[in-house]
Amino acid sequence: MSGQFLSKNSRIVYGPIAAFLLSIPIIVWWMYTNIHIYSIGKPIYQDGDMFPSVDPKDSYTGLFWFIFAGMLWCVLFMSAMQSFATAYTAVKWYFYH
Numbered sequence: 795m796s797g798q799f800l801s802k803n804s805r806i807v808y809g810p811i812a813a814f815l816l817s818i819p820i821i822v823w824w825m826y827t828n829i830h831i832y833s834i835g836k837p838i839y840q841d842g843d844m845f846p847s848v849d850p851k852d853s854y855t856g857l858f859w860f861i862f863a864g865m866l867w868c869v870l871f872m873s874a875m876q877s878f879a880t881a882y883t884a885v886k887w888y889f890y891h
Contacts, residue, residue, distance in 0.1 A: 799887055806883055813876040817869045824865040831858055 800806070831854055837846035 795888075798891075799884060802891075803883055803887060806880060809876045809880055813872050816872055820865055820868050824861060827861055828858065831861070 832848060832850070834854055835848040835850055837848055839846045
């Protein structure tokens with residue numbers, strides 16, 4: 795049965811690939827934003843360290859978690875929409891075939 799479905803709807807395999815490719819810019823944006831959030835504050839230089847550390851404030855930690863939750867929501871929403879489209883296509887094919 796699944797072989798018949800895939801033979802009639804062969805383009806359905808591009809859904810997960812498209813969802814993955816669409817999530818890459820969101821993850822890159824999240825990393826870029828985290829670098830900027832981490833760099834906010836006063837740098838602390840210590841002997842023997844190549845890079846200075848930054849003393850974060852609590853508000854910046856909250857901002858990090860807010861942006862992290864937003865990134866997860868966007869990526870998981872795209873994944874859920876892709877899963878829904880696949881399930882809808884399979885159910886429509888099964889009952890109207």
